[in-house]
Amino acid sequence: MKPLIDADLAANTNPFVQFAVVNLGANDVVAGLPAEAAWEADLGYILDAIKVKWPAAKVYVMRPWRRYYAAGCNTLAGWIATVVGARAAWAFVGPDERVFLENGDNGATYTDDGVHPNAAGYSLTAAQWIAVLGY
Numbered sequence: 236m237k238p239l240i241d242a243d244l245a246a247n248t249n250p251f252v253q254f255a256v257v258n259l260g261a262n263d264v265v266a267g268l269p270a271e272a273a274w275e276a277d278l279g280y281i282l283d284a285i286k287v288k289w290p291a292a293k294v295y296v297m298r299p300w301r302r303y304y305a306a307g308c309n310t311l312a313g314w315i316a317t318v319v320g321a322r323a324a325w326a327f328v329g330p331d332e333r334v335f336l337e338n339g340d341n342g343a344t345y346t347d348d349g350v351h352p353n354a355a356g357y358s359l360t361a362a363q364w365i366a367v368l369g370y
Contacts, residue, residue: 237277244288252289254368256329257281258297260315261350264307271314278318282326293325295367300332302342302349308333330363 236259259278263269278296285294296319298312312333319326336342336356342349345356352360 237280240281240284244284247288252292255285255289255292255294256297256364257285257294258299258329260308260311261299261301261304261332264299264301264304264311268307268310274311275314275318278315279321282318282322286322286325293327294322295327295329295364297329298331298333300336300342302337302346305333305337327367329367330360332360335359335363 257278259281263274268274282294282296285292296315298308298315300308312331316328319328336345336352336359338344345352345359347353347356
């Protein structure tokens, strides 16, 4: 996503954003985790770019989950905490897919394929974001 963020943000003409939500990483665990420093730097770049575009925005980062890759997702959650912690004045951890999508049943209830939410999973994801954002 890092190579795309600048163009994506430039194309967005919304002058004010109160909250920005980021959900990245589920695909990064499949072929083995990338180097920690590089992944953290890329996520940091993305968060910083969002903050430059919308200085008043609070940025929230989902902690991803993917069936069969719990260990990698746990590692990413730690990396996310590190990147967010360095931006604690305006960046925050968001919902945790490792809890609500995994649901204790390896994603059977809330995903179609162990990665992508089904209809109930998307409703649950929305409810998670609503709760984290304080609505």
